[in-house]
Structure formats: C-alpha cells, structure tokens
Amino acid sequence: MKTIVYLSSSIIPEVASELTSKLKQNNISVRLIKEPNNMWVRDYLPALNKDGNLVRYIYRPDYLLESERYKKMIVDANGFAEKEFCKTHINLDVVLDGGNIVQLGDDYVAMTEKAMAENPKLSREELEHRISDAFHCKVLWLPWDKKEIYGHADGMVNWCDGKVIMTNYSDFDPSIAKEIHRRLNKAGFDVVELKYKFRHGFHSRSWCYVNFLQTDNVIFLPKLGVDEDEEAKEQISAVTSKRIETVNVLPLVRRGGALHCATWEYIEK
Numbered sequence: 001m002k003t004i005v006y007l008s009s010s011i012i013p014e015v016a017s018e019l020t021s022k023l024k025q026n027n028i029s030v031r032l033i034k035e036p037n038n039m040w041v042r043d044y045l046p047a048l049n050k051d052g053n054l055v056r057y058i059y060r061p062d063y064l065l066e067s068e069r070y071k072k073m074i075v076d077a078n079g080f081a082e083k084e085f086c087k088t089h090i091n092l093d094v095v096l097d098g099g100n101i102v103q104l105g106d107d108y109v110a111m112t113e114k115a116m117a118e119n120p121k122l123s124r125e126e127l128e129h130r131i132s133d134a135f136h137c138k139v140l141w142l143p144w145d146k147k148e149i150y151g152h153a154d155g156m157v158n159w160c161d162g163k164v165i166m167t168n169y170s171d172f173d174p175s176i177a178k179e180i181h182r183r184l185n186k187a188g189f190d191v192v193e194l195k196y197k198f199r200h201g202f203h204s205r206s207w208c209y210v211n212f213l214q215t216d217n218v219i220f221l222p223k224l225g226v227d228e229d230e231e232a233k234e235q236i237s238a239v240t241s242k243r244i245e246t247v248n249v250l251p252l253v254r255r256g257g258a259l260h261c262a263t264w265e266y267i268e269k
Helices: 013-025 080-085 124-135 174-186 206-210 228-237
Strands: 002-008 029-033 054-058 090-095 102-104 108-112 138-142 157-160 163-166 191-193 218-223 243-248 264-268
Touching: 002 013, 013 029, 013 218, 013 243, 054 080, 090 124, 102 157, 108 124, 124 138, 138 174, 163 174, 174 191, 206 218, 206 228, 218 228, 228 243
Parallel strands: 002 029, 054 090, 108 138, 163 191, 218 243
Antiparallel strands: 002 264, 102 108, 157 163
C-alpha cells in the first residue's frame, strides 16, 4: 500500500516545507493540487467512505457567500477522482464541507448539525438517508456551536485506534462538551477528551491538536510552540502505538484551520 497526501499549491510555504519534509521522511508521497484560491483541500475534495469509495458533495459553505473576496474560495473539484484515480464519484446531492465529515470506525460518520442548517429544504430524515446511503453507515450528529461559524466536526473529534479523540471542549463550553460526550457514549464510543494545565491562562487555539493528519503508521500532530504541545503529544501517544511527528501550524491556525483541514490523504492499494 502507498499513502499519498495532497496539499494545495496555495498552502502557507513554511508549513508546506516542514510538513512535506516529514511526510517524505516517513515514505509518504506528496502531491500538489494547483488551486490558488483555497488551501483547505479537506473542505472541497471528495470524502472517502469506509469502503474506500469517493463521495462528492456540494461545496458551497454559507460563510464564503458573504463577499466577492470569499466567494473566490468556492472551488470546483469535479473531475478530481477521474483525473487522479480513474474512478468516478458517488454523487451526494447535499451541501457539505469535507471538514464536517469525520469517519468514526466502520459504523458511523460524525457531522455537526450545521449540515442541517445548510440543507434547509431537506428534512432531517432525508438528509440522514442520503448521507448514510453514500457513506454506508449511520450518521452521528454532533451539536453545532454557533459561536464557531464553520461548524466542522474535525475541530471537535478525530478517530484513532478504536477511540474518539475529542478536543478540550470542556474549556470552551462545558454544556456543549457534555452533550458531545452524551451522544458519543450513547453510540458506544470510548471518548478521550484532551486536557491541559494552561500554565499561562486559557489557550484559545488549543482546539487545533485534535485536527491532526493520520496515516497508517504516523500521526502528524499540530504544534503551536507552547507548553500544551507536549501535553497533547503525551495524551495521544497513550492512545496509539503510531509514531507521532509534530508540525508547526501556527500560521494555519491564525487563518482558522490546522493539519487535517489543509491535507487530504489517499491510500493506493
């Protein structure tokens, strides 16, 4: 098997340099997508379902419709699967961001309820039916924190070695954190919520650690240059036997995303 990680040509150069170097050191191929207007490839490239099939959705997020400047970031990835893999997409006629799609094992795909707000003409039942049919699994709805306009599940949870890694939401909003736990526990998941000592006060960017890139043998973990970097690494190391490489993502986080947002991985078999 061969793992390929895709990056946009517009990704911040210093992040691209460090990440590309560490990917290649771990025998992971890197390919650039020539997309000058949007570096967040996770959001517009197709999602992979549990069977390895590519799912194409409608990328038209409401937060990019507010101005001509942001509208330029609404890019069209139709034809990507055909060009790269000689495969066709499963077409999911639903407005989604790839950052709001997190596969949790074989039985569930997690999304925040932002997806309901972006598809107002569909009932909850019809929306669930379409998503479940495309991903061949159940939908696990996470609460949407409306203070966070993107509504991306990959800033809340990630999947690692049979466990759900959850960002430190209890520091951001205890009531939402409690509801996330309740829904994940009800579905039978073992949840590990990251926690930090915050020696210098609450760190508003600590959410980024859950937004890691994961391949078969390696986790590429966001790093901010603060004490919490090592705490996050220790906690995730306790969950997985995979090697952990850290990558400075501060330039990305300042723009609202981290490693998972800016990458897209594919395994050639």
